[in-house]
Amino acid sequence: MPLLKCGYLTYEELRALRAVPSDARYAKGPVAVIECVQEIPCNPCETSCPSRAICVGDPIVNLPCLAEEQCTGCGMCVAKCPGMAIFVVDKAYSDTTATVGFPYEYFPLPEEGAAVTAVDRAGQPVCGGTVVRVMNPKAFDHTPVVTVEIPKAFADEVRGIERGTC
Amino acid sequence: MCMRVENHVVLDTAPSGRLVTITVDGQPVEAFEGEAILAALLAKGIIINRYTVKKQEPRGLFCGIGQCTDCAMIVDGKPNVRTCITPVRAGMVIETQNGLGKAGA
Amino acid sequence: MLEREIVVVGAGPAGLSAAIEAAGAGARVLCIDLNMRPGGQLFKQIHKFFGSSAHRSGTRGIDIGRMMLDEAEDKGVELWLGSTVIGLFPGNKVGVRHGQDGTAGAFVTVHAQKIIVAAGASENVVRFDGWTTPGVMGAGAAQTMVNVNHVKPGRRVVMLGSGNVGLIVSYQLMQAGCEVAALVEAAPKIGGYAVHAAKIARAGVPIYTSHTIKRVVPDESGRVCRVVIVGLDDAFQEIPGTEREIEADTVAIGAGLKPTTELLALLKCDFTFHPVWGRVPLHNRDMETSQEGVYIAGDTTGVEEANTALEEGRIAGISAAAALGYLSEDEAKARKDEIWARLAALRMGPFGEKREQAKQDILSAFDESRGGLAAV
Numbered sequence A: 001m002p003l004l005k006c007g008y009l010t011y012e013e014l015r016a017l018r019a020v021p022s023d024a025r026y027a028k029g030p031v032a033v034i035e036c037v038q039e040i041p042c043n044p045c046e047t048s049c050p051s052r053a054i055c056v057g058d059p060i061v062n063l064p065c066l067a068e069e070q071c072t073g074c075g076m077c078v079a080k081c082p083g084m085a086i087f088v089v090d091k092a093y094s095d096t097t098a099t100v101g102f103p104y105e106y107f108p109l110p111e112e113g114a115a116v117t118a119v120d121r122a123g124q125p126v127c128g129g130t131v132v133r134v135m136n137p138k139a140f141d142h143t144p145v146v147t148v149e150i151p152k153a154f155a156d157e158v159r160g161i162e163r164g165t166c
Numbered sequence B: 001m002c003m004r005v006e007n008h009v010v011l012d013t014a015p016s017g018r019l020v021t022i023t024v025d026g027q028p029v030e031a032f033e034g035e036a037i038l039a040a041l042l043a044k045g046i047i048i049n050r051y052t053v054k055k056q057e058p059r060g061l062f063c064g065i066g067q068c069t070d071c072a073m074i075v076d077g078k079p080n081v082r083t084c085i086t087p088v089r090a091g092m093v094i095e096t097q098n099g100l101g102k103a104g105a
Numbered sequence C: 001m002l003e004r005e006i007v008v009v010g011a012g013p014a015g016l017s018a019a020i021e022a023a024g025a026g027a028r029v030l031c032i033d034l035n036m037r038p039g040g041q042l043f044k045q046i047h048k049f050f051g052s053s054a055h056r057s058g059t060r061g062i063d064i065g066r067m068m069l070d071e072a073e074d075k076g077v078e079l080w081l082g083s084t085v086i087g088l089f090p091g092n093k094v095g096v097r098h099g100q101d102g103t104a105g106a107f108v109t110v111h112a113q114k115i116i117v118a119a120g121a122s123e124n125v126v127r128f129d130g131w132t133t134p135g136v137m138g139a140g141a142a143q144t145m146v147n148v149n150h151v152k153p154g155r156r157v158v159m160l161g162s163g164n165v166g167l168i169v170s171y172q173l174m175q176a177g178c179e180v181a182a183l184v185e186a187a188p189k190i191g192g193y194a195v196h197a198a199k200i201a202r203a204g205v206p207i208y209t210s211h212t213i214k215r216v217v218p219d220e221s222g223r224v225c226r227v228v229i230v231g232l233d234d235a236f237q238e239i240p241g242t243e244r245e246i247e248a249d250t251v252a253i254g255a256g257l258k259p260t261t262e263l264l265a266l267l268k269c270d271f272t273f274h275p276v277w278g279r280v281p282l283h284n285r286d287m288e289t290s291q292e293g294v295y296i297a298g299d300t301t302g303v304e305e306a307n308t309a310l311e312e313g314r315i316a317g318i319s320a321a322a323a324l325g326y327l328s329e330d331e332a333k334a335r336k337d338e339i340w341a342r343l344a345a346l347r348m349g350p351f352g353e354k355r356e357q358a359k360q361d362i363l364s365a366f367d368e369s370r371g372g373l374a375a376v
Helices: A002-006 A011-017 A023-027 A044-048 A076-080 B037-043 C013-025 C040-044 C061-074 C139-149 C164-175 C194-202 C262-266 C306-323 C329-346 C349-375
Strands: A031-034 A086-090 A097-103 A115-119 A125-135 A145-151 B019-024 B027-032 B072-075 B078-082 B093-095 C002-009 C029-032 C078-080 C084-089 C093-098 C106-117 C121-123 C136-138 C156-160 C179-184 C211-218 C224-231 C244-247 C250-253 C257-259 C271-274 C278-281 C294-296
Touching: A002 C194, A031 A076, A044 A076, A076 A086, A076 A097, A115 A145, B019 B037, B027 B037, B037 C139, C002 C013, C013 C029, C013 C040, C013 C061, C013 C106, C013 C306, C040 C061, C040 C139, C061 C306, C084 C106, C084 C262, C106 C306, C121 C139, C136 C139, C139 C164, C139 C250, C156 C164, C156 C211, C164 C179, C164 C194, C164 C250, C179 C211, C179 C224, C179 C244, C224 C250, C257 C278, C271 C349, C294 C306, C306 C329, C329 C349
Parallel strands: B019 B093, C002 C029, C002 C106, C029 C078, C106 C294, C136 C250, C156 C179, C156 C250
Antiparallel strands: A031 A086, A086 A097, A097 A145, A115 A125, A125 A145, B019 B027, B072 B078, B072 B093, C084 C093, C093 C106, C121 C257, C211 C224, C224 C244, C271 C278
């Protein structure tokens, strides 16, 4: 498994290990995709969710479960997850495009509207994209969440962007 | 290229001390008062702090917390000062240390 | 000789939480640290902590550090900084070089009714050809430079070691504007949390498992300029012909930590060798060592993480305060039981259970050694 050899999962491996949102839920709009596959003691995703859509429970090494119908795709958990392992994917963004929101703790932040190179879990370029939103409110505690618009076909692959240089 | 960390997403990296001048091997070097001597030198790309006693090998930052003594230098005439935990003061005279830092060593 | 009810050695997460608990119960506490600033490694931990959100998880280490310093001040903890404890002596005497900077200091002896040692840990090194070349350093040293001193240790770094320290420091070096050219791990698997590895993989850092550093090559200025890595087989032997060169000016070694226990050895505390933690002092569920009135907490007891250090510190602080009569036995027991339950939760799962077992082994070894003595 690449996860323990190279540090990343493929989407197929993730699906084999953990529940991801159903196609029906993806079709309804933005939803959290939780890529947390090891039992580590951690539960801020559960307590940060305003819709109580994430359950960890007791003990806190339980893997988080998402009640996909309750999730509004708000992104609070994306900023709060210490492992930065949660993404918000909107496959209903337009007929041809999707958006992926991810935590991005690097300066400089990209500008909204900027053309960027989207990368996959291995940091490899996948496609071009456009930054549609950069959120960095106080509540996110210095973990900005960047959302990029990309061709729909890459929604399960794209998990970041190439970094700018300081 | 400046080696200082600037524009950081989490940290406020604005220096807290005033800019002062110290002397390093005879050359004036700007540093921030109160920062570790080692950090001020690293910011200027100076990475060798001393040469070993027997083989005159260069040494520099290794532990960064005052445990290993690889960053020892002569500070205001006093040898074996661990520069990673010793703060900068205006006018300090810093010298690269050879061996034990004494005449004939 | 100065008199204090409790002396805490070390103002990191374990020492500070011990001091806060004990002072909160009413004891007069002196906390001594060799650094110019308290907080230990907390102020280098700029990432959000794991753990239970009921206990500050999701909060960055630096912010936990700030909260604890405020709390320590509120509770009236006396703090000596830039001061090194040079020895613990029979009769609960603490020898201190008391100074306010790294160059001067007066020697003083403090008599303490109770002593809590929370001295932390130091980094392990890996000795490859050229490991003393300037530019080769501990991962903790690199982290200290970027996060505390706000200076880059170099421009392009090769990290050795894929435990959480190697993974997190790689990420933080990139946040500071350094490039991470590669992360190299001798074992066939990444050692730390996969989520930390995923962060740096996503940032494009190649991770070479089953590899190690063969040698580093300096340039004419004496600094690292090339790093030669080599593949390893299942027996950790180099595979000929698998060398590859990476251009880099810095090597950071994140090869684990070992507990700082010299002060406890001076006091002739009972030790054991545990395969998980190495040579560590024995202690009971009060965090008390084989020497009555001498307590330990945090990495000194066996290297774990800040979360567990904070909790162990609390237990040591409560125990010491209770032994001085500041807490009733029942109250102390109730609070300690609660903390032990939280510790058990932090030591669950594939990463925690080894440490839980190690802790249980050490508690049992302590009981056995006591039982043995009673029989004599």
